[in-house]
Amino acid sequence: MNSKINLSTEICGIKFKNPIIAASGTFGFGEEYNELYDVSILGGISSKGLTLKPKDGNEGIRIWETASGMMNSVGLQNPGIEKFIELGIAQMRKFDTVLIANMGGHCMDDYTKGASLLSDSDIDMLELNISCPNVKSGGMAFGIKANVAAEVVSSVRKVCSKPLIVKLSPNAENIVEMAKACENAGADSLSLVNTFQAMAIDIHKRKPVFNNIYAGLSGAAVKPIALRMVHSVCQNVKIPVIGLGGIYTAEDVLEFIMAGATAVQIGTINFNNPLAGESIVNSFYELCENENISNLNTVRGCI
Amino acid sequence: MHCLETIVVKHTQITSDIFVLDVLNPDLTTIPGQFFMLKSWDTEPTFMRPISIYKADDKILSFMYRVVGKGTTLISLLKENDKIKILGPCGNGYPIQELSGKIAVVGGGVGIPPLCQTSKILTEKSCSVDAYLGYKDEVFAIDDFKKHCNSVLISTENGIMGTKGFVTDILTPEKYDYILTCGPEIMMRKVVEKSKKSKAIIYCSLEHRMACGLGACLGCSIKTNLGMQRVCKDGPVFVSNILNW
Numbered sequence: 011m012n013s014k015i016n017l018s019t020e021i022c023g024i025k026f027k028n029p030i031i032a033a034s035g036t037f038g039f040g041e042e043y044n045e046l047y048d049v050s051i052l053g054g055i056s057s058k059g060l061t062l063k064p065k066d067g068n069e070g071i072r073i074w075e076t077a078s079g080m081m082n083s084v085g086l087q088n089p090g091i092e093k094f095i096e097l098g099i100a101q102m103r104k105f106d107t108v109l110i111a112n113m114g115g116h117c118m119d120d121y122t123k124g125a126s127l128l129s130d131s132d133i134d135m136l137e138l139n140i141s142c143p144n145v146k147s148g149g150m151a152f153g154i155k156a157n158v159a160a161e162v163v164s165s166v167r168k169v170c171s172k173p174l175i176v177k178l179s180p181n182a183e184n185i186v187e188m189a190k191a192c193e194n195a196g197a198d199s200l201s202l203v204n205t206f207q208a209m210a211i212d213i214h215k216r217k218p219v220f221n222n223i224y225a226g227l228s229g230a231a232v233k234p235i236a237l238r239m240v241h242s243v244c245q246n247v248k249i250p251v252i253g254l255g256g257i258y259t260a261e262d263v264l265e266f267i268m269a270g271a272t273a274v275q276i277g278t279i280n281f282n283n284p285l286a287g288e289s290i291v292n293s294f295y296e297l298c299e300n301e302n303i304s305n306l307n308t309v310r311g312c313i
Numbered sequence: 314m315h316c317l318e319t320i321v322v323k324h325t326q327i328t329s330d331i332f333v334l335d336v337l338n339p340d341l342t343t344i345p346g347q348f349f350m351l352k353s354w355d356t357e358p359t360f361m362r363p364i365s366i367y368k369a370d371d372k373i374l375s376f377m378y379r380v381v382g383k384g385t386t387l388i389s390l391l392k393e394n395d396k397i398k399i400l401g402p403c404g405n406g407y408p409i410q411e412l413s414g415k416i417a418v419v420g421g422g423v424g425i426p427p428l429c430q431t432s433k434i435l436t437e438k439s440c441s442v443d444a445y446l447g448y449k450d451e452v453f454a455i456d457d458f459k460k461h462c463n464s465v466l467i468s469t470e471n472g473i474m475g476t477k478g479f480v481t482d483i484l485t486p487e488k489y490d491y492i493l494t495c496g497p498e499i500m501m502r503k504v505v506e507k508s509k510k511s512k513a514i515i516y517c518s519l520e521h522r523m524a525c526g527l528g529a530c531l532g533c534s535i536k537t538n539l540g541m542q543r544v545c546k547d548g549p550v551f552v553s554n555i556l557n558w
Contacts, residue, residue: 038529042546045314045527046400058531066534066541073360073524073532080359080524087531087541229359258356281524282352282359284316284400 015295015304019053019273021250022173022198024134026053026108026273029306030263030291033254033277034059034112034137034177035084037287039098040105043280047288053273054108056137056201057098061114062124064090070221074210079229079256080278081208083220086114091124095131103132110175114139115152121162126169136172138163138197141179141204153179153204156191167196175252178202180232180239189243189251201252201275202243203236229278230256237269244270244311258282260293264301270311314527315341316400321391322373328451331423332389333367334376336397343369344406345431346495346518346550349399350526351376353391358384361400363523363545365495367426367454374399377426377454403526404549407431407493407516409438414490416440417513418462419504421447421480421496427518428495429457436461443489447480447500479503486511494518505553515553519544 017028031054037043040055049055067087074081089098094111102109111133115121121138128136140162141153152162163176174196180203182188189200205226210219219225236255244251253271257263258279266274279286303309323335343366350361362384367377380389391397409431416435418428425446432442444458444465452474458465466483467475476483481500486492486508494504495518505515521533521544528546535542538555542548 036525036530038527038531042525042527042529046316066536067531071522072534073522073530075359078357078359082524082530082532084531084534087534230356278359279356281530282356282361284350284361284525284527 015298017295017298017306019306021252021272022135024108024173028053028291028294029267029271029273030287030294031056031108031110031252031273031275032280032287033275034139035082036277036280039102041101043284043287044105046284049287050106051291052107052287054110054134055102055105056110056112056275057094057102058088059086059112059114059139060088060091060094060124060128061086061116062091062120064088064093068221071219074219074225076208076210076227076229077231079227079231080281081210081220081225081227082205083222083225085222091127095127099132108134110135110137112137112139112177118162118165122165122169125166129170129172133172135175136170137175137177137201138166139177139204141177141181154182156183156188159188160191160195163192163195163197173198175199175201177204179204180235180255181207185239186242186246189247193247193249197249199250199252199272200243200247201254203232203239203255206232206235228256230258232256233258233262237265240266240271241269241313258286260290260297263290263294264297264309267306267310268313270313272310314401314403315339316398318396318398321393321395321397323393324391326389327377327453330380331451331453332378332380334378334388334391335373336376336399338369338372338374340371341374341402343374343402345409345434346406346427347402347404348427348549349374349376349401350403350523351388351397351399352384353388353395353397358387360384360524361398361526362388363403363526365427365518366402366430368430377423379423400526403545405547407518407550409434412491413440415488416442417445417484417486417489417492418442419445419480419484419492419494419496419500421500422449424494424496424500424518424520425454428493429454431493432458433461445480445484447496448474481507486513489513491516502558505556505558516550517553517556518550519548521545521549
């Protein structure tokens with residue numbers, strides 16, 4: 011890592027040593043990957059998606075490889091917010107990196123109760139997932155209609171004193187309207203995009219691969235669409251945007267930053283290359299040096 | 314747990330679709346029943362492939378695998394001196410320290426290879442091991458078991474060797490203190506069912522679709538009597554009474 015270049019970035023007063031964050035659901039609470047490399051090298055870690063009550067997640071096939079990516083239908087398996095506060099936070103605090111708690115829900119009440127618990131805990135930021143495509147009731151509906159999303163965001167805002175990131179679904183009716191609605195409802199930052207609703211069929215069984223029929227597509231296959239969405243949103247909101255969707259390389263990171271993102275998240279690539287976090291951070295420093303970028307503000311949103 | 318690049322030392326096809334891949338062991342200590350995630354490509358296919366350890370010593374890690382799809386097809390093309398990325402050793406492996414007395418290893422298909430090293434180590438610590446090996450139509454790895462097991466009993470679905478039928482037909486569970494099994498789930502369920510009245514403690518090694526191999530993605534979680542368990546991290550070896558079988 012080249013310490014001469016300063017690639018630190020700030021979102022809502024929280025300082026990230028670099029703009030690369032591990033995406034929710036691909037990185038657990040960080041400890042598994044920390045067996046392979048010191049995850050403190052990352053700008054931040056977004057926790058596995060949490061819900062008010064513990065969840066076992068979905069039955070049947072949960073992951074499926076696709077051309078240049080994957081689909082998942084894990085269904086928010088998690089220990090519940092209370093357990094996370096009791097054990098998960100201390101575990102994540104061992105790492106010198108920004109701690110983002112990602113939270114999903116099934117109904118308004120879940121969101122507000124969960125957010126108020128997390129607001130009083132030792133997290134740095136809350137990432138509100140209004141867009142999980144794999145939870146039958148709720149999750150997706152909140153992520154599609156801008157007015158419904160705004161309602162959730164403003165309720166959560168009222169009980170949440172931590173910086174609030176709202177994670178948007180690319181399945182929203184209109185991603186820009188959705189982003190503006192969330193900004194107006196009190197979001198401090200937006201992260202986009204979550205996975206694209208997708209499908210696979212087992213032709214031999216003549217059945218959908220996933221029990222929920224549809225699942226979330228991620229990986230390199232979606233990157234150009236995610237980049238376009240991040241670009242359009244950045245043109246239309248004032249709050250910082252965290253870009254994600256198929257980022258595999260340092261060059262991908264720079265593309266999202268040039269499109270206007272303040273920071274990025276890496277997800278699917280962690281499965282393809284378990285050392286991706288470390289190697290993308292290191293090669294991002296090298297790339298910026300080669301491109302004569304000493305401060306990301308000089309290129310952020312240059313497109 | 315390590316993720317590194319190593320080199321193919323030897324690669325041999327032993328049946329129409331089964332290969333033995335020997336790679337240089339980069340100083341890793343393994344337990345029988347553990348596995349590695351392997352890949353010989355860059356970003357496509359997306360996932361590494363979970364392959365169990367067939368044999369391991371301080372110089373060589375050996376994998377016996379069946380070509381079933383895109384990933385294993387790519388792996389099968391590897392030549393001597395080619396590079397391969399390995400992540401592991403993954404999972405828990407068989408609880409070798411706890412095992413003693415009379416032991417049966419019951420394997421089916423590509424569930425057979427991980428039992429090879431397992432039975433070798435068990436006989437080295439003076440356990441008496443009988444092998445029950447079930448094949449569909451082509452047999453492999455039998456000599457490995459003959460080297461260290463008390464007896465090797467074979468079944469084939471087409472009857473080309475041993476008893477015609479399934480390996481569970483020839484298993485006599487009441488003779489054993491422990492049964493270690495690896496193979497198709499339907500076979501392992503039958504082993505458990507057939508052993509219900511015996512005193513044998515059964516360890517099953519599960520196979521599952523996996524993305525990370527580390528316990529982070531929860532793609533391979535299964536429901537057990539102990540709650541949700543990750544096959545890649547909490548397993549792949551589970552004592553049968555925690556499985557809802």
